[in-house]
Amino acid sequence: MSDGKLVGIVLVSHSAAVAASVAELAKGLAGAPVAVPVAPAGGRADGGLGTSAELVSAAAASVDQGAGVAVLMDLGSAVLTVKALLAEGDELPEGTRLVDAPFVEGAVAAVVTAATGADLDAVAAAASDAYSYRKA
Template identity: 55%
Template structure:
């Protein structure tokens, strides 16, 4: 069985990440491991270094992990975690949060490798809506 690339959603809002994770599960079935690192850890708005680190471990099934932050300090937090715990099989995507996540989960569900999943997420930046 082909294990897909995992995806981590890093957001300031637990509710935002949970909603996006639900959408991704509906699109990518349950085959793609999607973990969230959202909120400050105490129920507030913010990002947590420890939650990001834990989510990367949760999403890892051996094919790599794509980290997708929403904005601002979530990007900084995710980058700090990856700098402190460097792994060749964990990358951060410079992609729109919702569109990038959807593109990533569809691509990961097809069995694509980490670089292809990351490219798909980042390519979502150029998809026009109208």
């Protein structure tokens, strides 16, 4: 951990309730004494289902501590929204990375790893490794 700055986590879902619930779950399961900056970016600005570039940008700005921002998405068009923001170049904080990971398990792994002070590469790797979690 450099200068006490933690990697921020943004959870992009088509549903505000899903994004908020996964954020709450990940923070709760992390159980760390360090508060990882986590922000949900769910639904559209009008409250409907979908994704909002403005909500994603605001969430990323809110969790940015200068150590990078890991963005996890639930479904395909959320990925397209984040990719479009990254392509713009100035819509997301420097060091923002789209992370290919399962939404729930990846969010938990990302938050737990970020709580240790790990860098963005380690946080992204932990989230992506969640694809290999076996449930049977």
